[in-house]
Amino acid sequence: MKQVYSVPKSLQPRSTHYCPGCTHGIVHKLVAEAIDDLEIRDRAIGVAPVGCAVFAYDYFDCDFQQAAHGRAPAVATGIKRAVPDSVVFTYQGDGDLASIGAAEIVHAAMRGERITVIFVNNAIYGMTGGQMAPTTLVGQKATTAPFGRQKEHCGSPLRISEMLATIPGAAYIARVALSSPGNVAKAKTAIRKAFETQLAGEGFALVECLSTCPTNWGMAPYEAMQWLEENMIPYYPLGEFRTPEGGAE
Amino acid sequence: MVERKLFKGNEAVAEAAVRAGCRYFFGYPITPQNEIPEYMARRLPEVGGLFLQAESEVAAINMVYGAAGTGARVMTSSSSPGISLKQEGISYIAGAELPCLIVNMVRGGPGLGGIQPAQSDYFQAVKGGGHGDYYTIVYAPASIQEMVDLTMQAFDVAETYRMPVMILGDGVLGQMMEPVEFRDPVPRELPPKDWATTGAKDGRAPRLINSIYLKPDELFKHNLKIAERFEQAKKNEVMCEKANTDDADIVLVAYGTTARVCRSVMDRARAAGLKVGLIRPITVSPFPYDDIAEVARTAKAFLTVEMSLGQMVEDVKVAVYGAAPVHFYGTTGGVIPTAADIMARVEEIARAEVRK
Numbered sequence: 001m002k003q004v005y006s007v008p009k010s011l012q013p014r015s016t017h018y019c020p021g022c023t024h025g026i027v028h029k030l031v032a033e034a035i036d037d038l039e040i041r042d043r044a045i046g047v048a049p050v051g052c053a054v055f056a057y058d059y060f061d062c063d064f065q066q067a068a069h070g071r072a073p074a075v076a077t078g079i080k081r082a083v084p085d086s087v088v089f090t091y092q093g094d095g096d097l098a099s100i101g102a103a104e105i106v107h108a109a110m111r112g113e114r115i116t117v118i119f120v121n122n123a124i125y126g127m128t129g130g131q132m133a134p135t136t137l138v139g140q141k142a143t144t145a146p147f148g149r150q151k152e153h154c155g156s157p158l159r160i161s162e163m164l165a166t167i168p169g170a171a172y173i174a175r176v177a178l179s180s181p182g183n184v185a186k187a188k189t190a191i192r193k194a195f196e197t198q199l200a201g202e203g204f205a206l207v208e209c210l211s212t213c214p215t216n217w218g219m220a221p222y223e224a225m226q227w228l229e230e231n232m233i234p235y236y237p238l239g240e241f242r243t244p245e246g247g248a249e
Numbered sequence: 250m251v252e253r254k255l256f257k258g259n260e261a262v263a264e265a266a267v268r269a270g271c272r273y274f275f276g277y278p279i280t281p282q283n284e285i286p287e288y289m290a291r292r293l294p295e296v297g298g299l300f301l302q303a304e305s306e307v308a309a310i311n312m313v314y315g316a317a318g319t320g321a322r323v324m325t326s327s328s329s330p331g332i333s334l335k336q337e338g339i340s341y342i343a344g345a346e347l348p349c350l351i352v353n354m355v356r357g358g359p360g361l362g363g364i365q366p367a368q369s370d371y372f373q374a375v376k377g378g379g380h381g382d383y384y385t386i387v388y389a390p391a392s393i394q395e396m397v398d399l400t401m402q403a404f405d406v407a408e409t410y411r412m413p414v415m416i417l418g419d420g421v422l423g424q425m426m427e428p429v430e431f432r433d434p435v436p437r438e439l440p441p442k443d444w445a446t447t448g449a450k451d452g453r454a455p456r457l458i459n460s461i462y463l464k465p466d467e468l469f470k471h472n473l474k475i476a477e478r479f480e481q482a483k484k485n486e487v488m489c490e491k492a493n494t495d496d497a498d499i500v501l502v503a504y505g506t507t508a509r510v511c512r513s514v515m516d517r518a519r520a521a522g523l524k525v526g527l528i529r530p531i532t533v534s535p536f537p538y539d540d541i542a543e544v545a546r547t548a549k550a551f552l553t554v555e556m557s558l559g560q561m562v563e564d565v566k567v568a569v570y571g572a573a574p575v576h577f578y579g580t581t582g583g584v585i586p587t588a589a590d591i592m593a594r595v596e597e598i599a600r601a602e603v604r605k
Contacts, residue, residue: 043448047315057457063446065318065458068341071311074303078315079446081299082273082323086448104311107304 008032010041012061021221023178023211024052027120028059030184031089034192035062038199040087045079047072051093052126070101073108076115087198089116094135095125098158102134105164105206112169112203116194119160122211123232130216134158137231142216157235161208165241171203173242177210177233179225190240202244210236251430259284259423261393262352262416263292265400266324268431271350272298273323275312277305277331280364281420282354285326306331310338310351317347318458320445322404326352328420329370330361332378339413340379344460346444346475348407350400351385352416354423357583365583366420366506371560374417375534382472384479386486387415387534389504393427395531402434406486409437410478417533419556421506421585482535489537490529493519494544497526498603499595502541502565503554504530506585511554513588518595523603525595533561541568550602551575554591556584574602 007013010032018024035041044062048054050069057064067075072090080088097105097119108115124142125131132142132149135157139148149157161175172194176187187209194205210232212224219227256264263285266274274289290300303309309325316323327335332353342349355370357363374387386406390396400416407414449455462468490508493515494500503511508529518525528544530537545551550573553562562577569575578594580586 042450045319045446045448054461057455057459061449061455063449063456065315065446066345066461067314068311068337071307071314071338074308074311075315075318077301077308078273078275078312078317078323079319080315081301081312082316082319082321083447086319103304104308107308 008036010035010044010061012059014059016059017055018052019215021212021214021224022052023122023209024120026178026184027118027209027211028056030188030191031091031118032060033188034195037192038195040195040199043085043087045083045086045088047076047079047088047090049090049092049096051096053091053093053120054127056091070096070099071104072096073101073104073113073115073117077108077111077113080113080115087116087195089118089195091118092120093126094119094121094123094133098134098160106167109164109167109170109204109206112171114198114201114203115205116198117206118191119206119208120211121160121208121236122213123157124213124216126213126216137235159236161206161241164206169204170206170242171244172197172205174240175208175210175236175238177228177238178212179210179228197244200244251432253428253430255426256393256429257284257424257426258393258396258418259354260288261397261429262400262418263288265397265431266350267292267296267298269322269401269404271322271324271404272296273316273321274298274300274325275303275309275316275323276325277303277309277327279328279331281356281423282326282328282352284423285352306334307337310335310342313349314338314342314345314347317342317349318345318446320442320447324350324352326354328354328356329358329367332370332373336373336379339385340381340383341460342413343379343383343385343475344381345458346411347413347458348404348411349413350403350407350416351413352418355417355419357581363583364420366556366585367581367583368419368505368507368556369560369581371533371555371557374415375536383475384534385413385415386410386482387417387532389417389530389533390422391505391508391529393422393425394429396422397429397431398434401432405434405437405439408439410482412475412478417505419506479535486532487535487537488531489540490531491540491544492527494526494528494548496524497544498524498549499598500526500528500544500548500551501554502528502551502561504533504561507554507556510586510588510591514591514595517588517592523595523599536564536568538564538568541565542570545569545572548573550598552594552598553577554586555579556586557581
């Protein structure tokens with residue numbers, strides 16, 4: 001009988017602490033599948049963020065370092081420069097990467113740092129309990145934006161992928177969504193490409209994964225998927241913003 | 250005979266680090282320590298190492314964290330405002346039990362302060378510095394040769410105790426030139442780096458560099474483990490110079506640049522018939538409490554001299570523990586105390602405490 005599916009070897013066989021309906025589990029699986037497919041588990045060193053994925057190291061079956069809030073790209077830089085043969089990836093949320101770690105991500109891209117960044121954008125702070133993120137949509141409610149995010153008060157959300165795609169050292173930048181089986185398949189391809197970019201030594205690679213946070217959005221999981229498609233994708237369009245074929249400068 | 254070369258302090262500390270096996274340097278420009286990153290940018294590529302200028306001190310110390318986590322010998326350097334920025338990372342490095350070297354060429358503060366030498370970051374350096382329950386090992390050299398010697402052994406010490414080591418200099422020590430020779434330190438048996446994250450090869454279990462322990466009893470145990478290593482450092486690593494303390498009525502206590510001035514004061518006082526000695530802590534963390542306590546059994550008074558408004562003097566008082574009066578003389582803002590001013594205090598104390 002032909003086996004058509006199995007749990008990736010690079011994931012540890014245990015259940016996660018993530019809330020029901022959270023998309024972190026999907027992203028973890030896609031990253032682990034890419035590590036399996038490219039046979040890089042014994043060279044992989046992950047960098048965990050501060051946020052819901054702080055315990056990512058509990059789920060991946062490879063070496064890991066846990067970084068201070070937002071500093072994962074700097075930690076990854078230290079690892080990659082000291083062990084150039086390693087395959088280094090950071091796993092960061094939108095508070096971690098787009099707010100407190102904005103400088104670190106921009107300069108890692110500027111240097112063309114040969115790392116792979118998995119950026120989970122769910123438009124809210126999850127672990128701390130639903131505060132406003134730089135990616136929270138205008139009008140979207142958060143515990144620190146109880147009347148909905150107001151543009152006049154705190155600006156419009158950051159489009160990280162578009163911003164990083166303007167940086168010469170960025171070799172692969174893509175935005176995907178985890179809202180349907182078709183989109184998950186595209187996400188899988190993008191994450192694999194982001195690792196291949198590093199393996200080819202082509203430069204900095206980032207995949208922004210539009211994700212849901214049913215708990216802090218106050219929605220059922222399916223409802224959250226629909227909300228993502230109807231509200232996030234129009235503001236955060238999907239696609240590849242930069243590819244190695246397009247040429248890192 | 251080992252060759253002696255004239256070296257500027259900042260360049261000497263960099264060369265010593267390279268000779269001690271440091272191969273990675275991550276830093277950010279700030280006066281008065283810029284010769285360290287500049288030297289490393291030229292020197293490290295010659296030995297197959299890597300220099301990288303980070304986007305900020307915050308990023309630099311986190312690059313140190315990442316590289317140290319792979320078992321590499323790595324360092325950074327900065328001066329006071331930059332060290333404040335690095336404190337987040339230093340706390341994480343301490344929590345994750347990683348060895349590294351941090352050089353702080355202290356300048357005047359608070360805030361942007363000035364660029365002249367100061368000792369006003371003593372509290373920050375020796376009482377942990379960042380958040381959480383931890384100490385680092387801090388060396389306070391008083392000459393370029395000593396800065397070289399201490400740097401040469403700093404990486405071994407950091408790896409022995411798995412904690413950050415700091416060289417606490419100042420603008421004078423960074424900028425002045427003295428002849429130095431590079432001598433290998435006494436060899437130490439170093440523990441294996443069986444924690445380094447380099448990729449889980451050959452079937453070994455994955456490794457984790459980490460400082461989060463959400464369960465209070467686990468964090469309790471973790472902090473005790475780190476504290477136990479520092480206790481070992483207290484037993485094995487305390488360094489202190491004592492000069493003329495056996496018969497001294499008045500004992501000067503000073504470290505670094507200030508200790509050099511105090512040495513002149515001691516000589517001048519002895520020539521004037523005053524029995525003055527000097528205690529110079531070389532490790533300011535762990536602090537030589539016992540050495541000072543021993544001298545306090547015979548001395549009539551202490552005078553702590555610092556380029557601050559009184560920081561190390563608190564540790565001197567703890568060590569003396571009421572056995573004798575502890576006086577203080579300090580300058581701040583980048584002003585170096587003069588031998589004449591310190592001598593005046595010595596004479597004042599002699600009149601009040603010795604000849605009464």
